[in-house]
Amino acid sequence: MTRDLRMRWLTPALALLIAVGLSACSSFAPNTIFGAHSEFGHSVDVLTRRLLYAGLVVFVLIETLLVVILVRYRERDGNREAKQFHGNSTLEIGWTLIPAVILAFIAVPTIKTIFKTQAKATPGALQVEVIGHQWWWEFRYPQYGIITANELYLPVGRTANFALTTKDVLHSFWVPKLNGKRDLISNHTNYIWFTPDSAYAWNGFCAEYCGTSHANMRFKVFTVPPSEFDAWVAHQKTNAIGSALPAPAIAKADTGKAAQPPAPAAVAPTPVMNVSDTMSATFPRANLPEWVIPKTPTPAHLAFDQSVTGNVTRGATLFKTAPCIACHSVRGVPTAAGIIGPNLTHVGSRTTIAGGLYPNDLRHLQLWIKNAPEMKPGSLMPLFGKNEKGATPGVYTDQQIADLAAYLSSLK
Amino acid sequence: MAADHSHATLSHDAEGNVSPPEHTHPDWGTYKWVALILTVLTAMEVWIYYIPSFTKTYLFVPTLLILSAVKFTIVVMFYMHLKYDAKLFRALFVGPLTLAAFTLVGLLFLFGHLKISF
Amino acid sequence: MATTVSLPATPHREPSHRYESGVWSWLATTDHKRIGQLYLYTSLFWFLVGGIEAGIIRTQLYGPNQHLVSAQTYNELFTMHGTTMIFLVVMPLSAAFFNFLIPLQIGARDVAFPRLNAFSYWIFLFGGLFINFSWFLHAAPNGGWFGYAPLTTRPFSPGLNIDFWVLGLQILGISSLAAGFNFITTIINMRAPGMHFMRMPIFSWMAFITQFMIVLAFPIFTVALTFLMLDRFFGTNFYEIQAGADPLLWQHLFWLFGHPEVYILILPAFGLVSEVLPVFSRKPLFGYPVMVYSGILIAFLGFGVWAHHMFAVGMGPIADSFFSITTMLIAIPTGVKIFNWLGTMWGGSLRFTTAMKFAIALVALFTIGGISGVMHSSPPSDLQQTDSYFIVAHFHYVLFGGSLMGLFAGLYFYYPKITGRLMNEKLGSWHFWLTAIGMNLTFFPMHFLGLDGMPRRISSYDAGQGWENNNHLASYGAALIIIGTVFFVYNWFASMRKGAVAGNDPWGGATLEWAIPSPPPDYNFATIPQVTSRYPLWDRKSPQITSEVPHGTRDEQKMEVKIAGQSTGTAPAPADTRLNAPNAHPSAKQLGINMPTPTIRPLLAAFFLGCVFVGLIAHRNLTIMFIAAGLFVLSLYSWLLTPLEPEHH
Amino acid sequence: MGGEHPPTSTGLNNTKVAIWAFIGSECFFFASLISTYLIYRGRSPVGPFPHDAWTDPATGHVFKAILNIPVTSVSTFVLLMSSLAMVLAHSAVVRGDRRSSKIWLASTAILGATFLGFQAYEFTSFVHEGLTIHTNLFGSSFFILTGFHGAHVTAGVIWLLTLLFIDIKRGFSPDEAINVDVCALYWHFVDVVWIAIFTLVYLIK
Numbered sequence A: 001m002t003r004d005l006r007m008r009w010l011t012p013a014l015a016l017l018i019a020v021g022l023s024a025c026s027s028f029a030p031n032t033i034f035g036a037h038s039e040f041g042h043s044v045d046v047l048t049r050r051l052l053y054a055g056l057v058v059f060v061l062i063e064t065l066l067v068v069i070l071v072r073y074r075e076r077d078g079n080r081e082a083k084q085f086h087g088n089s090t091l092e093i094g095w096t097l098i099p100a101v102i103l104a105f106i107a108v109p110t111i112k113t114i115f116k117t118q119a120k121a122t123p124g125a126l127q128v129e130v131i132g133h134q135w136w137w138e139f140r141y142p143q144y145g146i147i148t149a150n151e152l153y154l155p156v157g158r159t160a161n162f163a164l165t166t167k168d169v170l171h172s173f174w175v176p177k178l179n180g181k182r183d184l185i186s187n188h189t190n191y192i193w194f195t196p197d198s199a200y201a202w203n204g205f206c207a208e209y210c211g212t213s214h215a216n217m218r219f220k221v222f223t224v225p226p227s228e229f230d231a232w233v234a235h236q237k238t239n240a241i242g243s244a245l246p247a248p249a250i251a252k253a254d255t256g257k258a259a260q261p262p263a264p265a266a267v268a269p270t271p272v273m274n275v276s277d278t279m280s281a282t283f284p285r286a287n288l289p290e291w292v293i294p295k296t297p298t299p300a301h302l303a304f305d306q307s308v309t310g311n312v313t314r315g316a317t318l319f320k321t322a323p324c325i326a327c328h329s330v331r332g333v334p335t336a337a338g339i340i341g342p343n344l345t346h347v348g349s350r351t352t353i354a355g356g357l358y359p360n361d362l363r364h365l366q367l368w369i370k371n372a373p374e375m376k377p378g379s380l381m382p383l384f385g386k387n388e389k390g391a392t393p394g395v396y397t398d399q400q401i402a403d404l405a406a407y408l409s410s411l412k
Numbered sequence B: 001m002a003a004d005h006s007h008a009t010l011s012h013d014a015e016g017n018v019s020p021p022e023h024t025h026p027d028w029g030t031y032k033w034v035a036l037i038l039t040v041l042t043a044m045e046v047w048i049y050y051i052p053s054f055t056k057t058y059l060f061v062p063t064l065l066i067l068s069a070v071k072f073t074i075v076v077m078f079y080m081h082l083k084y085d086a087k088l089f090r091a092l093f094v095g096p097l098t099l100a101a102f103t104l105v106g107l108l109f110l111f112g113h114l115k116i117s118f
Numbered sequence C: 001m002a003t004t005v006s007l008p009a010t011p012h013r014e015p016s017h018r019y020e021s022g023v024w025s026w027l028a029t030t031d032h033k034r035i036g037q038l039y040l041y042t043s044l045f046w047f048l049v050g051g052i053e054a055g056i057i058r059t060q061l062y063g064p065n066q067h068l069v070s071a072q073t074y075n076e077l078f079t080m081h082g083t084t085m086i087f088l089v090v091m092p093l094s095a096a097f098f099n100f101l102i103p104l105q106i107g108a109r110d111v112a113f114p115r116l117n118a119f120s121y122w123i124f125l126f127g128g129l130f131i132n133f134s135w136f137l138h139a140a141p142n143g144g145w146f147g148y149a150p151l152t153t154r155p156f157s158p159g160l161n162i163d164f165w166v167l168g169l170q171i172l173g174i175s176s177l178a179a180g181f182n183f184i185t186t187i188i189n190m191r192a193p194g195m196h197f198m199r200m201p202i203f204s205w206m207a208f209i210t211q212f213m214i215v216l217a218f219p220i221f222t223v224a225l226t227f228l229m230l231d232r233f234f235g236t237n238f239y240e241i242q243a244g245a246d247p248l249l250w251q252h253l254f255w256l257f258g259h260p261e262v263y264i265l266i267l268p269a270f271g272l273v274s275e276v277l278p279v280f281s282r283k284p285l286f287g288y289p290v291m292v293y294s295g296i297l298i299a300f301l302g303f304g305v306w307a308h309h310m311f312a313v314g315m316g317p318i319a320d321s322f323f324s325i326t327t328m329l330i331a332i333p334t335g336v337k338i339f340n341w342l343g344t345m346w347g348g349s350l351r352f353t354t355a356m357k358f359a360i361a362l363v364a365l366f367t368i369g370g371i372s373g374v375m376h377s378s379p380p381s382d383l384q385q386t387d388s389y390f391i392v393a394h395f396h397y398v399l400f401g402g403s404l405m406g407l408f409a410g411l412y413f414y415y416p417k418i419t420g421r422l423m424n425e426k427l428g429s430w431h432f433w434l435t436a437i438g439m440n441l442t443f444f445p446m447h448f449l450g451l452d453g454m455p456r457r458i459s460s461y462d463a464g465q466g467w468e469n470n471n472h473l474a475s476y477g478a479a480l481i482i483i484g485t486v487f488f489v490y491n492w493f494a495s496m497r498k499g500a501v502a503g504n505d506p507w508g509g510a511t512l513e514w515a516i517p518s519p520p521p522d523y524n525f526a527t528i529p530q531v532t533s534r535y536p537l538w539d540r541k542s543p544q545i546t547s548e549v550p551h552g553t554r555d556e557q558k559m560e561v562k563i564a565g566q567s568t569g570t571a572p573a574p575a576d577t578r579l580n581a582p583n584a585h586p587s588a589k590q591l592g593i594n595m596p597t598p599t600i601r602p603l604l605a606a607f608f609l610g611c612v613f614v615g616l617i618a619h620r621n622l623t624i625m626f627i628a629a630g631l632f633v634l635s636l637y638s639w640l641l642t643p644l645e646p647e648h649h
Numbered sequence D: 001m002g003g004e005h006p007p008t009s010t011g012l013n014n015t016k017v018a019i020w021a022f023i024g025s026e027c028f029f030f031a032s033l034i035s036t037y038l039i040y041r042g043r044s045p046v047g048p049f050p051h052d053a054w055t056d057p058a059t060g061h062v063f064k065a066i067l068n069i070p071v072t073s074v075s076t077f078v079l080l081m082s083s084l085a086m087v088l089a090h091s092a093v094v095r096g097d098r099r100s101s102k103i104w105l106a107s108t109a110i111l112g113a114t115f116l117g118f119q120a121y122e123f124t125s126f127v128h129e130g131l132t133i134h135t136n137l138f139g140s141s142f143f144i145l146t147g148f149h150g151a152h153v154t155a156g157v158i159w160l161l162t163l164l165f166i167d168i169k170r171g172f173s174p175d176e177a178i179n180v181d182v183c184a185l186y187w188h189f190v191d192v193v194w195i196a197i198f199t200l201v202y203l204i205k
Ligand code: HEA
Pocket: A055, A058, A062, A098, A099, A100, A102, A103, C146, C262, C263, C265, C266, C308, C309, C310, C311, C327, C328, C330, C331, C332, C334, C335, C336, C338, C366, C367, C368, C369, C370, C371, C372, C373, C374, C376, C377, C378, C382, C385, C386, C387, C391, C394, C395, C398, C399, C402, C403
């Protein structure tokens, strides 16, 4: 009997346990919701852990009971008949009350946390307007007159109050390590606020299905010490034109500090922004943690003539009259005042393009301009490469595109 | 108008009764009064709609709601003879109606047309 | 006085009737058992389709940045996977059991409106074909299974994709509603003498409750879909952002339907498991009345929790708190069910047949899904969980670990009643273990994925996010489920030919359906039984089991149905294995039982109604629509004006 | 099917149970429509509006308040009276009064059709005044709510005409009264819905 039992039950049951156990083994979790780095995140963290423990208690109770019953009351030879009972009021009342108690144990802190996290933000909070677009993020800092895209800078220790709206369909604003989700809803303004408690770089995601490239609507958040934030603000308020020419010095500006090993859950991150890097006043690329650098491969059949080199001045001239200006703005270039696409004033200072899908470098910029819909499914930016196949015909040669890309990356 | 119907050949009652109670339907005497009351109530509704001093008070909406609830109830009770018919029908109607009414009110709260203030 | 009928042991041959076999007999059938089987096979087919869709999803997500399918196709796949599994698999599979079982369990010859029943099936079939036809036009729905506006409105989804979705679901809704009224009437009115509500088999009870949820929740969905349909086809403004519409209107209406819907998906499975566990524990269901009341309570509370799907939309703290508390409350009646099942098994003599294993799996796995459900019910915490894979894990544990496990338990349990043969237990065991292990391997890691920040509905994800390992596991798990399903499919069809002959009552069942032959004759019961307790068969065959269960008064008649000279239930399997031979049992005519005339009018009505929608999607072709509507009305009149039964004597 | 004691477990007629379940279901159908109307009331950025005049800022055109209470009051009265005719038709069938049953069935159908006539008039005049289903949220939710009610009335009129046709052809015997009863329940329910709509849509400002 025992042998038989082992054959029939233990083997598969063990397999089941191993299967489930395996999934917990993955320790590398840069976007985990646990150990969040804002006081909003802490409140939620505490609550979630309590929910987990309560759930674990119920889980262990039920599954143990079940296993005990299955083993103890399995049909044995010669023991066909069962003890007969079909109800017991005391028991039934008991197992109505116990869950009720467990629920009270989680309901009370739940309600408290609801009111805590949904209270009004402190008056001195940094205001950020988050505007969702299919499939990229527009961020505005009304207190400073800054408009940027796909990358947020937040000062550590100061509450940031986000006003969320959308230009088209619904989206949802989520940085797992900093805050819970809040949806962006057409004809509504939603709010969420939190106070980052340490300086680092984080991944953000669009968490509400919003159409073809919902998967590719990501963003980055850089939490930096207040002084660095001020430097960033000062820089963003300037016009990019002129101030950023020529650019080569910037690339070498970082101090060569190696990327921190990713252990965000355990160790509180340290500030990594290099204050001396005031030229661009952005998060130095060499210090970016691995997991905020996009690794999306470029489409295999999208080629670019590697022999051409772009010229910034040619690019600047071309851009002034190119179709780009219908959709994009560059402060300082009067003709470029489009609002359909991301504001490109300081596009060169961003670490990623296209909703966090690609790193911001010449190669990706070139491919992007050449054929955006190929680079990002459904992209509302048309293709521009000559001879590319798509909904609209392209007009630009690889040389012209290289010029444009060179110009754009000079807009630090 | 032969709608689908039971083809069972038994005649019994699962709850133990042998035959169902005969429903006494109301007659012309009741019907005409119901019709009269309905007409009067409707006239009242329209009438108060045209009293500007009344429409501005807080009583206007509740009054209308009560009047129409009364109309609603008497049609259901007498014309739909729910008052005289099997209890089961009452359950089949009142249950969903109540749930639907709660839902409607709940939605009005959620969309901010009704408010709770602390 | 016992109600006993004795029938001739060797029935004489009857000239075959035009409707008795062949394709025509299925097209024109009004027999609830045949309609039940039509539902069964159709939904199993869609299960394979939905499973293949899931398989492609899992292959795409196996590793980072994969492009087996394009983003567009991926979005169509998960939309159709969700829509298919919910509306074309779990609901109709439950409907298969409603159809097949309810009349048998309550001791009736058929449902209250047999032709309406046929109509419901045909409408369901056309709805499923309609919505899936979109694949051939490369325009499968891609708005997610809950189709949030404004993404689904014309400006953002100009193609046919969402048209197929809106109209397809509209068609399916008609089917569910028609069936709902039918079963409500059937259960209220067609119970055998002595079958009080509190003696009704628990599956029929859960089915009864489910029907109420259907007829109350679907109208809301119909309205929501109608708005969307009118917006898309006729330019109204219900979800039109430009006109100042509020997208939350759709969300509230959808979830007002959607949450009751998830209990529509689980209660039938609960009912099946509540039938299986007692039989294989050889004990009556523990706390039958409480099981009934908790079912009712779940259904009732189910209408007051909908906005827990919307904690991230910013409803404000008061609404959040309200819906949080109501949602938590549902755990109590559901917990009562879990505990009562444990109570049923406690002290029993458990026989681990495949059906029993699936039933136990429901208890074990649904609990996990329920616990994660309770975790979602806490709004601040749900802000971290919602729209992540944590949710995907939750609903697969309740839907696969709950609904599907319960339905599989039911399939193994009732297979002998449906086909007359037993399914192979060894293959069944393989199916069970592969499915159970595969299911956990697929969906358990998704909890971690969600907590590690992986959003749902993403067609690809980037490398280096810490998501690779768990996605690998999930994909391997899906492969195991697919292998398990192959065992199931093979077992199903092989057993149909080679399985051991089942006899009336292969498991030692307690309720009326086990008193009659397998498969049951078209009239079900030669004589309508008189019911004196919840477990009429146990009363007769193993009275010790039911000695403590409330019974009728002593003078109520005991049930006794004899077929071919043998008392039913105790009869050994007949030597003759030509089970499907029409003469295995006496025919209705021989017994003088009036059965409804087969007719294809419901099929025609359903077909023409479907054509109205075809006309609508074919660029609002008014000609097609009007002709189809006219023909629909004609066929409806011809159906309603034809008597149900042959008019003789 | 006979109207005596139908052979069912509860002794109640199957069709009647079904129609009551259907009416329960319809409660949710209309509750959803009415909720939508109420939710969208006052949300439209552009007019015309039900109870207030509105000046189009673009064209300066003035739209008057669109609802016509006197006309609707009359049509409401007509529908109420149709319910009276309906109960009289039913009681005539129960009594076996062939003549009255035909008269009252016909009257009910005519009154119902009259109500539809009023609604057609109302709809066309709204369209003339510049309100269609496309115009604004009010237009959409108003037309669809009252339109669905109108569709129910239309179905009811067709049902009544069918009954009338059968009554003329062969007459209903008293034990077939259930056929009329079921139709009557439906008809009164449609009336009851109108009672709610009349108050919530037309009268409450
Ligand atoms: C069969 C279907 C089914 C069932 C039965 C349930 C049951 C429950 N569900 Fe689930 N749910 C879904 C299907 C289902 N759900 C689906 C499909 C979605 C996603 C929709 C989408 O977005 O696509 C969803 C999403 C969903 C959400 C929204 C999450 C989000 O998107 O943010 C929430 C939030 O509260 C929730 C909660 C619950 C709860 C509390 C239960 C409860 O009924 C569970 C109760 C059961 C138990 C708790 C276990 C047994 C109880 C005990 C052993 C007693 C002791 C226990 C305690 C005291 C905890 N579900």
